[in-house]
Amino acid sequence: MRTHHSTLHAIQRIDFEPDTFTPGDLLWLPHHQRLAHAGKKRQTEHLAGRIAAVHALRGFGETAVPGIGENRQPIWPDGLYGSISHCGNTAIAIVARTPVGIDIEAVFSPRLAEALAHEIANEEERAVLRHSALPFPLALTLAFSAKESAFKAYSAQTNGLPGFHSAQVVSLDASTLRLRFTARFAPALANSVISINGLINGPHVITCTLPLNEA
Structure with a gap:
């Protein structure tokens, strides 16, 4: 999937092109099997959100992709908190050492x-x-x-x-x-x-x- 990364202060932004998405793009996610039967919209938004999250985590020396919790929430590394949001063909993420939204x-x-x-x-x-x-x-x-x-x-x-x-x-x-x-x-x-x-x-x-x- 074609994406463009930009930064707004501490916010990491990914603009993506859903029409360029292929199912193979999900293989970048360690938990890709959890999304195998999801609709294309959820797949593309989720992928873009996790890409934004990885960019945000790099500022804290972390490289792992956040997994999915029991309530579909992102799982962040110990000692860190994060938040992800989507709108249209844009996903954003932020990570901090205190709870953040x-x-x-x-x-x-x-x-x-x-x-x-x-x-x-x-x-x-x-x-x-x-x-x-x-x-x-x-x-x-x-x-x-x-x-x-x-x-x-x-x-x-x-x-x-x-x-x-x-x-x-x-x-x-x-x-x-x-x-x-x-x-x-x-x-x-x-x-x-x-x-x-x-x-x-x-x-x-x-x-x-x-x-x-x-x-």
């Missing part, structure tokens, strides 16, 4: 933003988003992505699937979004506020959550 999303169209707004944000949050300096569809996309990356970073402390309303937008601009957790997310984190890094990258937004960013 990353997410990439295509910017919502105005119509999609209005359709999803109530599911992603409550009335107070929507007011914050609409009064920001960003167009509402872009602001909502950042909020959606930030919640996704936060849930990944704090997954070990969450109550199962806490839902989008368990983390609420406090403020945002083009580079930073602040979220407040509710007890529904995790009782121990109730009212904690975290800062999440955001990046507008062409037709995509990328957000990254490191628990060390707690405020």
Whole structure:
């Protein structure tokens, strides 16, 4: 499969061409048999994500391809944490020494933003988003992505699937979004506020959550 690698700060990005994929490409993965019967979309996304992850791990002196856990989560080397995300023909990954979450999303169209707004944000949050300096569809996309990356970073402390309303937008601009957790997310984190890094990258937004960013 033809790919192109680039780096955005500590984020490793792989843009890939699904039409160039062949089943033999999966042999690069030690766990390729786990994907033998998956659909082409999952195969290409998974392969691109693991390529991005390997690039991220090289910064820590690791070369192994992350395997697949019981819940289909990536298995990272001891002492390291990572996160992978896909959108369209792009995969990104990041690795850190503390839990980390990353997410990439295509910017919502105005119509999609209005359709999803109530599911992603409550009335107070929507007011914050609409009064920001960003167009509402872009602001909502950042909020959606930030919640996704936060849930990944704090997954070990969450109550199962806490839902989008368990983390609420406090403020945002083009580079930073602040979220407040509710007890529904995790009782121990109730009212904690975290800062999440955001990046507008062409037709995509990328957000990254490191628990060390707690405020």
